[in-house]
Amino acid sequence: MTASIEEQYLEAFSALAPQGDPAWLLARRRMARDIFAAAGFPHRRVEAWRYTDLRRALAKEGYVPAQRYDGPLAYDVETVGPGAAAFGDVERHMLVCVNGFFRPDLSSADLPDGVSIKPLSEAVKETGFEDFLTTDDNLHPVNALNSALMQDGLVIRVEAGKDAGKPLHMVHVTTSAGASAAHMRHVIALEEDAKLCLLETHLGQGGAGYLANHVTETHLGEGAALTHIKLQDEAKDALHVAANNLRLAANAKYYGFVLALGARLSRHETDAVFKGEGAHADMHGALALRGKQLGDISTYVDHAVPGCSSNAHVKSVLDEEATGVFQGRVLVAKDAQKTDGRQLSNALLLSRDAGMNAKPELEIYADDVQCAHGSTIGELDGTALFYLRSRGIDEATARSLLIRAFLDEVLETIPLDGVKQDIGSQIDVWFRASALAGSETR
Amino acid sequence: MLEIKDLHVNVDGKEILKGITLSVGTGEVHAIMGPNGSGKSTLSYVLSGREGYEITKGEILYKGKDLRAMEIEERAAAGLFLAFQYPIEIPGVTTMTFLKTALNAQRKARGEEELDAVKFLRLVREKAGPLNVSEDMLKRPLNVGFSGGEKKRAEILQMALLEPSLAVLDETDSGLDIDALKVVSDGVNALRSPDRSMIVITHYQRLLNHIVPDKVHVLSAGRIVRTGGKELAHELEETGYADIVEA
Ligand SMILES: Nc1ncnc2c1ncn2[C@@H]1O[C@H](COP(=O)(O)OP(=O)(O)O)[C@@H](O)[C@H]1O
Ligand SMILES: [Mg+2]
DSSP: OOOOHHHHHHHHTTTOOOTTOOHHHHHHHHHHHHHHHHHOSOOTTSGGGTTOOHHHHHHTSOOEEOOOOOSOOSSOTTTSSTTTTTTTTSOOEEEEEETTEEOGGGSOOOOOTTEEEEEHHHHTTSTTGGGGOOOOGGGOHHHHHHHHHOOBOEEEEEOTTOBOOSOEEEEEEEOOOSSEEEEEEEEEEEOTTOEEEEEEEEEEOTTOOOEEEEEEEEEEOTTOEEEEEEEEEOOTTOEEEEEEEEEEOTTOEEEEEEEEOOOSEEEEEEEEEEOSTTOEEEEEEEEEEOTTOEEEEEEEEEEOSSSOEEEEEEEEEEOTTOEEEEEEEEEEOTTOTTOEEEEEEEEEEOSTTOEEEEEEEEEEOOSSOEEEEEEEEEEOOHHHHHHHHTTTOOHHHHHHHHHHHHHHHHHTTOSOHHHHHHHHHHHHHHHHHHHHHHHHHO | OEEEEEEEEEETTEEEEEEEEEEEOTTOEEEEEOOTTSSHHHHHHHHHTOTTEEEEEEEEEETTEEGGGSOHHHHHHTTEEEEOSSOOOEEEEEHHHHHHHHHHHHHHHTTOOOOOHHHHHHHHHHHHGGGTOOHHHHHSEETTTOOHHHHHHHHHHHHHHHOOSEEEEESTTTTOOHHHHHHHHHHHHHTOBTTBEEEEEESSSHHHHHSOOSEEEEEETTEEEEEEOTHHHHHHHHHOHHHHHHO
16 A cells, blocks of 8 residues: 555654654644644645645655755845845844754844744743644644644744834745755744734745745734734745734734745635734735746634724735635634624736635624625726827836736735835736746747 | 728727728818717727727828837827827826826837936926816826816826827817816817827817817718818707718
8 A cells, every 4th residue: 555645744754853852842743743644734625725735736746854954045135136135125134044944143143122032943942832832733734744843943032012123034045956845833922012023035946846834823912013024935836835823912913914926836824813802913915926826825813802803905916827815714703792804805817827716704603793805806907908008108017007006905004115115026026027928928 | 190091990890980081181180070979989999009999991091100000009109199088097006107107108119218207297297287187186096086077187188298299089078067178178279289180079069169170070870971171060060960960
């Protein structure tokens, strides 16, 4: 009998005997491994993954653990390199991870007062750290896999009342050319009234078919505020699967934005749970995809307590044979009165072969709530294109004006001007590449 | 400037223009009048190169060149301008961004230097003032939430900025009250010049009291059924289209 891809996968990673894990972690890993072995990689018949068949995408390759790389990078992640030096003009602290391992030597040392950063491997040795790892492995086989195999990650903590000031910029680079996999676990913990802006970019070397798996545990204390902006520009054959588990205490505020440009298959999932009243979460995003790319932005929001608001707005621009996915659910508990929960997906299909699967859902058990969900799928407005061209604007520019206008509605929500501009120019770069590809085939 | 010879045009397989011959000299202003559905807008779209308008017969020469061989944006850069009967709303693109992109695209296509932000702003303000186009309108998304009159004034502002050689104004008077009509026609008259030709399409004669044409053509069921001087417009006002169309 041949081994399943899950068995093969676990076998390939069995050599990763973690050194010096505390007992609770060893027990957790064993349990998570069993959960994953039983459930397997998610596929079409798993509701939350019905449009994003990870099992199929993984089946082709024999994955091996990503290797720690301590050498120099081919480019300076701070100023050049792929991703056109995203956020290069924003004053920030750098936190660099290569092939799934934190590289303090490439990162900023002068952290702001009240902010601490530790690699996961160190943090797990602290007593009480397990309380931060609240992700339920039973709910999500990929998170279970991550718990079983996680090696490194960043544990970022901001003390009560401190404003971290300049953004922290996590850069994840994969240098390996083959089918390697890295499972990173990050913790972002803000105590009461703490403030942080976190930027993330994910980059890889062209064509590499690696798997980047991130689970981020985000804990926001009372009145804490986190701005979290991510640019996913992985190598074009890569797989990127990220889960952001978000817990918000009373009056906490979360602003999240993701732009997904890269990877053959990517998923950015946010699971938000409101633990205290008066909290707010924005979970916005944009997909700009072409070729045979699949990009998935999904949000699951649990309004467990009254008086919280959540808003997820995803805009997708899909060219050639690309597929976009938006899944999500707003769950409003029986006592969660005065909840305001919104989910909206708008997709723009630039080609007949592109497609969007959007399935926002509401599940409401309270009666005094304001909830809305919707999705639209459209094409570029031919009349608008004609109008612009009739004024002398060439077709490529006219198309990019209309696409930017479409995306600007979500880009405009980004609260930092420099970051907003950078995200915008990433899209313009994407568009120019798309227009060039288009003019070749035309 | 413009030579149209025996032009036949199909829309969705149906013949809408059935042999139009028209010659507009440099500096001339021609009016095209006619009942609704006679093909006036169709003619303007064919000139601008809109998709879906199939020329089955005839030719169009613009400045001596075959217009059919030119892309929509090439025609614009070569000085052809259509003021739309129903200007298009473009959410998310501000009027200002649109105007700057259009002007610089045309300048670039003609090998001229693009205008920087400061020079452009000065130029827009100079042209916008007389047309009562406010700063607020310039900051709003193009035509979105504009009143009928605002849309028409925005069209004329585009024309004033782009300084075309041949302007086709499609029912620029429709939906305007007397005051707005005056502003718009003053704007158009200010652009009359010996180098610039215009085709003024209208259903009513009243616009032609303000913009006095050199020639008037009557279009009916896809054919020009009469051509005359400016007095033809007055005659139409008296008798209506029925007599002429049947004649
Ligand atoms: N997109 C279209 N598809 C089919 N028929 C059309 C279309 N546009 C216009 N027509 C028809 O063409 C004729 C001329 O229309 P139009 O040029 O708009 O007339 P006018 O501007 O003189 O009122 C009308 O009979 C109209 O119904
Ligand atoms: Mg018309």
